[in-house]
Amino acid sequence: MPLVRSHYPFSAIVGCDAGEPDDLGLSLILTGISPQIGGVLVRGEKGTAKSTAARALAALLPPVDVHPADRFSTDPADPDDASPDGPFEPGGPLESRPVRLVELPVGATEDRVLGSLHLEQALSHGKVAYEPGLLARAHRGILYADEVNLLPDHLVDLLLDAAATGRVTVERDGFSMEHAARFLLIGTMNPEEGELRPQLLDRFGLTVEVAAPRDPAPRAEVVRRRMAYDADPAAFAARHRPSEEALAARIAAARSRLGEVRLPDAALHKIAEICAAFDVDGLRADIVTARTAVAHAAWAGRTTVTRDDIRRAARLALPHRRRRNPFDAPGLDEELLDRILGDDELPPDPPDGTTPPPPADGGPDGPDAGPGGDGPDGGGPTDGPGDGTGSGGSTHGPEGAADSDSTPQPGGTPALPDGAAPGTAGDEAPDGSRRTAPAAETTVKATAPYRPRLLTVRGTGEGADGRRSRALGARGRRIGADRPGHRGARGSLHLVETVRAAAARAGAARSGSVRAAGPLRLRPEDLRTSVREGREANLILFCVDASGSMAARKRMTQVKTAVLSLLLDAYRRRDKVGLITFRGQDAELALPPTHSVDIAAARLDGLPAGGRTPLAEGLLEAARVVARERRRDPRLRPLLVVVTDGRATGGKDAVARSLAAADQVASLGVSTVVVDSESGPLRLGLAAHLAARLHADHLPVREVSADALSTAVRERAA
Known part of the structure; x- marks a missing residue:
């Protein structure tokens, strides 16, 4: 050929x-x-x-064989595949291309x-x-x-x-x-x-x-x-x-050979058993796996689907259908797959053509067998974020490092300044001495993400299509028309407004009350395009406090869950995300702005907490990232989400430098939200003061959830 x-x-x-x-x-x-x-x-x-x-x-x-004049490449042998260029003469000439x-x-x-x-x-x-x-x-x-x-x-x-x-x-x-x-x-x-x-x-x-x-x-x-x-x-x-x-x-x-390959009932039951065990959505997985197994048998030169055909098909057809949310890693538990398939070859169909009953136990280990026996894939907790296991309270260090932000500890131990975690290197005692205990870091995981409230950028932009903030672009509801190239006039040609502009120009050019006869002629300056208002995608830049004060009262679990929920929302709205963390003496751009929300969730999951609070460094790093991204894409509007309790303890004159850094961020005119992570009966309200300095919205972490906000509104209205 x-x-x-x-x-x-x-x-x-x-x-x-x-x-x-x-x-x-x-x-x-x-x-x-x-x-x-x-x-x-x-x-x-x-x-x-x-x-x-x-x-x-x-x-x-x-x-493929086609009619020579058919631009749509319809199949001449399929009577239901009609071409808009037809009808064609039956039995007419064909060409192969x-x-x-x-x-x-x-x-x-x-x-x-x-x-x-x-x-x-x-x-x-x-x-x-x-x-x-x-x-x-x-x-x-x-x-x-x-x-x-x-x-x-x-x-x-x-x-x-x-x-x-x-x-x-x-x-x-x-x-x-x-x-x-x-x-x-x-x-x-x-x-x-x-x-x-x-x-x-x-x-x-x-x-x-x-x-x-x-x-x-x-x-x-x-x-x-x-x-x-x-x-x-x-x-x-x-x-x-x-x-x-x-x-x-x-x-x-x-x-x-494809039409000659037989799919025995035992093989079909095995495919259904595998798809049920891996908890896939719908029945498309079963159909695709069966078709793939048949194609693999034809490729191998067989006329009957075997155990190996099903295994190869399942490895290709199921991994992307097992994902429960965007942060679950794709893949397939091949040990579970082998256990379900078993070691014996599939039995052939009965010679009389009757359908054999399915296995009573659903296979060697049952359809719900798993590594832990708790579900199709073990049902145990995973290492990925957002697994819904509720394991956010577990730590790799001392659990419950501090139970209060500013009150004395039992046994007469004085409280640490600004709620820092005990054992943090370099902390000062009230008598001015330096603590020599090694730095204590804790790493906690987020609990199951929830539906967050919608955070948007102020004003109307012109960014890429998305689902977050208001924008003028090529899609959305039409709100007017203007000359091509003007702000927001990026839609399709608007014929009515174009004709109206040409008529107005022609009428203004004529003198007297008698209209000249003749057709209306269009000129380039008459062209009008639609102005549409839709939604755009934004850059969501998270600036997360990972200091010792965040580790107190296990607040980091609550913070990580809130940020993870906002990351999931950013995934659904097609946003670009970036992650800055600050702790100890400096800030770090943990994830440069990217469309990969999965990587951001992974970085967040492994983020430790401990040390002092270099708030100024975190804000200055956010300002640098915003300025750099604006140079790269002037149309991409950022939304800065600062997650902190508002305390500043990193370095000399920490408070004054933090206020100066906040003024610098505010001068950029970027939309900002301060998520206040402070909790407990005694609160200083420092995050609210920081929000005022940034000209930002102040949002307590407990109100990030859309359900929590709705509940609060209903309670106040009652």
Whole structure:
């Protein structure tokens, strides 16, 4: 079968060149054999051949037959796959063409994806004609989205609708159009740049985690092949053409064998048992696992699904469907999977065709077996944040370091200044002596996150589409029209306002009361675009106090839970997040601004508490980060969230330097919220004074929860 080379050869990728490819190569091959699986999501660090493998797959797939004049690539053998360019003559000539690889850019417009009015036909001939978009071109082919996690929400919505229905409906610009859009969706992403919306994540049939090898030998081989390809791409492709043709022939043979593969009832029950044991949502996981197991059997040359086919399918189809919230690490407990599968091969169907009853015990260890016997995956507490185990009170150091912020301790021990934790290095006693006890640090975990109240940036911005603060942009409700390029005028062309502007100009140019005859002529200065008000994403910069006073009364647990809840809210609203911590003598940018909320949650989970409170250093570091991010993207508006009890004990003249730092932050004009972590019967109210100095909103930590705020409002209204 002839091959059309357009990219680096698939069989030349290290890991995809063996008789049994790795997970990346196998997942792409299986979806090529059975497109009904639903596509592949490839997650991994940069420089791991994610895009290279995805682009190379198209050359391995069998060509498709189409009508020569059909722009929509409908299937001539499928009577239900009607083309808007049809009808075509039955039995007419057909042409065979390679499978298309259509790339979906992150910055694509909605018109380019769905299709739009053919301007040349409209302007030259006065005809309303439809110009197909990217989804039409991808029909019966591959739609590839690099950095799929960075796609704006309106493009994700279009993909979800097309993936769910297999069709695209366009109602705009005076015409109505509907056409088929069934494609193999391949997405690649770097998790460090942000996560994927759960709705789109579930639409990918398979997912693969890739990482660069740590063994020097395969790393050297990757570099060797890449340099050979860059030196002479044609010669490199010619050397790998035999292996490419052999791989393409094997995929074509597996496709033809797909309808002959039998899925025994015992195998189907085993798949259902596995999906139930891993507590996946819905039944899509069962369907995808079954289809993948059948495709793997066809790839292996078998006509019956075996235990090994199910195992390989489950490892690819289930990891991304087990996630309960955005902070749960993806993955699969392979020990549990092996226990459910057992050691014996699956029994065949009875020869009389009757359906055998399912196993009474649900398998070797039962459908709910787990490492701890408490649920499908053990049910025990995990190390990740937000696991809902309520383990926030546990520490790795002395528990309950201080029970009061300023009162004497039992036994006559005097209280430490500013509520610092006992044993903190460098603390002063009332007599001026230095404490020599080693520094005490505690590390606590957050409890289950809750729904926080909505924090927004003041005013109206023009940032990227999101779900937090008010903004003027290309999406949202229309509030007016203006000349293109003016503030907020970034929407589509507004025909009515354009005609009205042209009419007003023409009327002003005419003298007298008699109107001149003739058509209305448009000029460039008459063009008007819509001004729309929607929501934007923001930079949420957390500045968290991790000093000894925060460790007192286990307040760090409450603080971490509040910040974790706000991080979860930032994930849902597509915000960028950053994390600054201050303790001891300095502040640290623990996480530079990023879209990866998962990493921020992990850094927060391991954050220790102890030492003095360098509040000034924390505020100054926040000011530097805000100024730097504004230079990088002037449209990205920050929201600074300072989590502290307001005490300043780090260094000489700590209070005066903190006030000066607060004035510097206030001069930036950034929207700020001070989350007051002070608790206990005796409160100094220092965080409220800090909020006033910052021109910020003051929010007690107990009121971060939206439910707590609603309860307080109801109590006051009663």
